[in-house]
Amino acid sequence: TNGICERFHKTILLEFYQVTLEEAYEDLSSLQADLDDRLNYYNTQRTHQAKMCYGRTPPKTLIDGKQLWRGKLIA
Secondary structure, eight states: OHHHHHHHHHHHIIIIIHHHTTSOOSSHHHHHHHHHHHHHHHHHTSOOOSTTTTTOOHHHHHHHHHHHHHHHHHO
């Protein structure tokens, strides 16, 4: 939803751009590489408070959800 996108943009602004842009970048590709690293961290290691995550990382939420659905299909 739009709210989820807006929250993601605010998080990237606060946790990446406002911190990172204090440094001088030689070129756009260096900035892009740092942003790619940050997005990888955001998507795989950073805990989320979003709906259904409850402080877990997105991969952990996905794995837990798969196990829950398997249990419901078997039962």
